[in-house]
Structures are given as structure tokens and as C-alpha cells.
Amino acid sequence: MKIMITGADGFAASRIIRAWQDRHEITGTTRSLLDFTDRDGTGRKIRELSPELVIHCGAVSDLAVCDREPESSRKVNVEGAENVAAACRESGSRMVLFSTDQVYFGGGVQGPHHEEEPLSPRRLYGKQKREAEERCRKVLPDVVILRMSWMFDYDKNRPGEHDTLVTSVRQALREGSRMQYPVYDFRSITYVGEMIRHLEKAIHLPGGIYNFGSPNEKSTYEVAEELLRLLGYGAELLVPNREAFADKPRDLRLSQDKLLSFGIRFGNTQEGLEACLLHENISKSNLYADFC
Numbered sequence: 001m002k003i004m005i006t007g008a009d010g011f012a013a014s015r016i017i018r019a020w021q022d023r024h025e026i027t028g029t030t031r032s033l034l035d036f037t038d039r040d041g042t043g044r045k046i047r048e049l050s051p052e053l054v055i056h057c058g059a060v061s062d063l064a065v066c067d068r069e070p071e072s073s074r075k076v077n078v079e080g081a082e083n084v085a086a087a088c089r090e091s092g093s094r095m096v097l098f099s100t101d102q103v104y105f106g107g108g109v110q111g112p113h114h115e116e117e118p119l120s121p122r123r124l125y126g127k128q129k130r131e132a133e134e135r136c137r138k139v140l141p142d143v144v145i146l147r148m149s150w151m152f153d154y155d156k157n158r159p160g161e162h163d164t165l166v167t168s169v170r171q172a173l174r175e176g177s178r179m180q181y182p183v184y185d186f187r188s189i190t191y192v193g194e195m196i197r198h199l200e201k202a203i204h205l206p207g208g209i210y211n212f213g214s215p216n217e218k219s220t221y222e223v224a225e226e227l228l229r230l231l232g233y234g235a236e237l238l239v240p241n242r243e244a245f246a247d248k249p250r251d252l253r254l255s256q257d258k259l260l261s262f263g264i265r266f267g268n269t270q271e272g273l274e275a276c277l278l279h280e281n282i283s284k285s286n287l288y289a290d291f292c
């Protein structure tokens, strides 16, 4: 398939490109190749490449940056996504939009969350992503919107890349420093390798919104504890954070019901952690090489 992926330097897109480069004809666009906040430039680039599919991964994905820079982040997260949708409509390209579980944070509905429930996201990032979903659907009704959960991988692809649960825990182990994870936080946490495996099927889904992550019943603290166990460590360095979300637990867990009805099944977070470590061939012996 001829595919264009935005945000090509980012966490998700760089891994999708690496995994699919031999199977598909892929063009990854970094900011220097295409700034998708430029509406005309986006139209030109998508016309020029005429991809069958555009996967829109580019975003300002850091919640704190969105809060600090509300206007510029809105330009990227909302207007940028809409520009891509408009260009896809013009070129007859299919579009997959990466959205987020953060649209469910603040809605007051307990998880696991369903795609059709009412939303009132609390954080600006969640608000922007929800608006992007709405605008893209208006412009391009058959857009496939995937609400991603917090993803992890064993390593970083490049030095400036943001941390994930696994890279943060490994870094803390290397430094022998304490790590804090919240006990009142419940969310789907997903191995990026598994996300990419299911994405191959998801790009053919009918237009609509789909949760796209692993089921998980454990708190983020318990997931970190499990990760340490799998890495062969005790929980001595792990400190429970009982302050975050103490007034009301955060529940971002994603229901898998809709995806299952299309034959896509994510393993749970624990299985994802195991798959990630297995993929990296982690055994006690190379753990010592890694950390000691």
C-alpha cells in the first residue's frame, strides 16, 4: 500500500515506519518535509504523493506543553488534523487519525470507556484531540479514529524521544533511584509493538471511532510493580504515590468491545509487558549486562 505517515520522527510513527518499510511503500513526513499547520502546503504534499492512506500521528502530545502553549498546540492538534483531513478528501486518500484515551479524562463516567459515551475532557490536550476528532469526521466522514492509550517500548529510538513506562523504570534501575507511581490511576497501557501489529488490520476498518489499546485492571503502581518483577527486581525502589488523583481515582481504561466485534483483540497490559520483554530477549543474564 502507498502510505504517508505524519510525525515521522515521533514515538509511534518512527516505529510504524520501521516495522512496515519492507511491506508498504511508505513516506514519513517530518516537520521539515511538511508542516501540516500550513493548509495549502499540506494539500500540495498529499496531492504530490497521492497516498492511498495517510496515518496522522503528528501532534503536540505532551499535556504540559499544551497547557503552556494553548494557541500553538491548538494549531497543531486541531487545525493541523483538519488540514490533513481536508487534503485527504481532495486527494481521495483514506485517513487514520491517532487520538487519545485522554478524551475520557474528566467525563465522570467510570471505565472501561466506550466510544459512544459523552465526553467532557478536563485537560486541554484531551479537549483539543476531541475537537480534532469532530472536525476530521465532519470533513472526512469515513476517517478511522483510533483512541490510543499510553504506549511503551523497551528502548528509545533516538536520544530526544519521550520516555515510556518501561524506559523510565529502566533508567531508574540504572541510576538506583526511587520511582513513584500513582495507586489511584487506572489506564490501558499498551506495548507499541502490539499496537502496530493490530494497526495493519485497523487501517481497513469502516470509518468511525475505535478504542485502541490493551485492557488493564491494575493501577499504574501495580503495573510498575509487575514490570519490576518481570525484569527480575523487587519493589524496593518503588514508592506508592497516594496523592495523585486521591480525591477521585483517574480511570482511563478502554473498553475493547467494539474492536473485538471487528476481530481485533489486544492482550492485557501484563501480556504486553511480557511480549515486549520477550521481543527484546530479556533474560536474567543480559539484565546484568544492562544494569550492572
Ligand SMILES: NC(=O)c1ccc[n+]([C@@H]2O[C@H](COP(=O)([O-])OP(=O)(O)OC[C@H]3O[C@@H](n4cnc5c(N)ncnc54)[C@H](OP(=O)(O)O)[C@@H]3O)[C@@H](O)[C@H]2O)c1
Pocket (backbone or CB within 6 Å): 006, 007, 008, 009, 010, 011, 012, 013, 029, 030, 031, 032, 034, 035, 036, 037, 056, 057, 058, 059, 060, 061, 062, 076, 080, 098, 099, 100, 101, 148, 149, 150, 151, 152, 162
Ligand atoms: N505515545 C503515546 O503513548 C500516545 C498515547 C495516546 C495518544 N497518542 C497519540 O498518538 C500520536 C503519536 O504520538 P507520539 O507519542 O508518537 O507523539 P510524539 O512522539 O510527540 O511525536 C509527534 C510528532 O509530531 C511532530 N509534529 C508536531 N507538530 C508538527 C507540525 N506542525 N508539522 C509536522 N510535524 C509536527 C513532532 O515533530 P517535532 O518533534 O518537530 O515537534 C513529532 O515528531 C499523537 O497523536 C498522540 O496524541 C500517543
